[in-house]
Amino acid sequence: MTLDPMPGDLYHMQDLLDPAEQDVLGRVRAFMADEVAPIADDCWARAEFPFELVPKLGALGVAGLAYDECPGEPPSSMLTGFLALEMSRVDPSISTFFGVHAGLAMGSIAACGSPEQRRRWLPPMGRLEEVGAFALTEPTGGSDVALGLRTTARRDGDAWVLNGEKRWIGNGTFADVVVVWARDEADDTVRGFLVEKGTPGFAASRIENKIALRTVQNADLVFEDCRVPEANRLPGAEGFGDTAAILRRTRSGVAWQAVGVMLAAYGIARDYAKEREQFGRPIAKFQLVQDLLVKMLGNATASLGMVVRLAQLQDAGRYRDEHSALAKAYCTTRMREAVGWGRELMAGNGIVLDYGIGRFVADAEALYSYEGTREINTLIVGRAETGCGAFV
Structure with missing residues (x-):
């Protein structure tokens, strides 16, 4: 093709x-x-x-x-x-x-x-015959979840008993299996468990009234003496470092998503500018409109170049935490700017779904925050470059 x-x-x-x-x-x-x-x-x-x-x-x-x-x-x-x-x-x-x-x-x-x-x-x-979810974030633990994980796991014979709550869990209302991260009461180790839909003591409810990624079914999860067999414990999860390794790989995907949002907003704004007329001509003929478009394109192009190089480093085995952290922080920040400029170009028409860009403006806010906020990713890069941790 x-x-x-x-x-x-x-x-x-x-x-x-x-x-x-x-x-x-x-x-x-x-x-x-x-x-x-x-x-x-x-x-x-x-x-x-x-x-x-x-x-x-x-x-x-x-x-x-x-x-x-x-x-x-x-x-x-x-x-x-x-x-x-x-x-x-x-x-x-x-x-x-x-x-x-x-x-x-x-x-x-x-x-x-x-x-x-x-x-x-x-x-x-x-084959998507069964759907998965990933439950790490908690009502009181987001950026500090590595230290503040409150969901607990207690060994009881050939099973584990989970107690706690999770929040903002995508696919959580309908997933067939949820990867749940909990702290072992015996030794404080963070462990992973596969909790299957319908397990007694496990309940999920949809988070309502979102203004971003509304199609995604985010859930609040509750575990009350939820018994999970030892066979459903992830044996390779022996500390938060194993959780962080998974987040390192997926964080780069959010940077790629941000580029997609920027390119979508740019395409919508560019086409609109060529069709929308004011003062007797398409607004694309105004210098200030072209300035907005080029700034959007510049943000998208710079970010795309960054994630392309990031992918090359991944495949070369030279990929580190700070690489994905910088890409996530930078690309989502540039995305936030770009969709704002696109909305600005489209004026009032930019805040309704009918003209395409409004959904991307709203959804950008979620991408900007999940998989590590800009501030936390900045501290990951700062620690790598200076050798000094500044998280607390």
């Missing part, structure tokens, strides 16, 4: 993908255009998830590409990044659903699970 140029890809970065990777990206691009784009605004407005699209997304065969237990050639980090970008360019909510499932949940099982757990869960999750 020969891919059409991607709007806003001024330096032709998508050409870095080989023909087979471009074919995969092309299939996802067609799915997003044909299946997601026509319903994205309506789902967002109603805060409802399009469950009917899950089997179709699974049929694309992209959820399990990174895992040995699933069929297909392992993808490059570049392809994985472009998939996140492509989904976000149409709907950041669908991209977030996919990232939570294929990145955080499947990634935890692949990295920390036993061979039996990987064989049990990864193939059906790769």
Whole structure:
């Protein structure tokens, strides 16, 4: 498949993908255009998830590409990044659903699970026959969750008893399996558990009244003497460092998502500027309008260059915490600026769903905050560059 140029890809970065990777990206691009784009605004407005699209997304065969237990050639980090970008360019909510499932949940099982757990869960999750969630954040623990994790696990014979609460858990209302991180009461070690839907003592409720990523079904989770068999403990999770390793890999995906949002906002604003007339001519003919467009394009292009290099470092085995932290902090900050400039260019029409950009303006706020705030990611980079920790 020969891919059409991607709007806003001024330096032709998508050409870095080989023909087979471009074919995969092309299939996802067609799915997003044909299946997601026509319903994205309506789902967002109603805060409802399009469950009917899950089997179709699974049929694309992209959820399990990174895992040995699933069929297909392992993808490059570049392809994985472009998939996140492509989904976000149409709907950041669908991209977030996919990232939570294929990145955080499947990634935890692949990295920390036993061979039996990987064989049990990864193939059906790769086909999206079963959906995963990742439960780390708590009502009182976000940025400080490494030290402030309050959900507890207590060994009781051949099972573990979980007690505590989690918040902001994407896919949490309907996931078949939730990767739950809890602190072992016996030795204070952070451990991971696979809690299956319907387990007694486990309850999930949807978070209402969100103003961003409304299609994503974020949940509050409660565990009250929830018994999980020892067979569902992730044996490779032996401390928060194992949790952090998973977040390091997925944090780069948020930077790619931010680029997708910027490119979407840029394309919408550019097309609007060519069609919208004021003072007898298209507003694209005004210098100040072109200035806004070029600033948007500059932010997107600089950020795309950063994540492309990040993917190269990942594949070369030279990837460190500060690489993903800087990309997440920088790209989401530039995204926030870019969508604001696009909204500014479209004036009042920019705050309604009818003109396309309003949903991206709102969703950008969630991407800016999740997978580590700008401040926390800044401190990760600062520690790496100075050798001085400044977290507390």
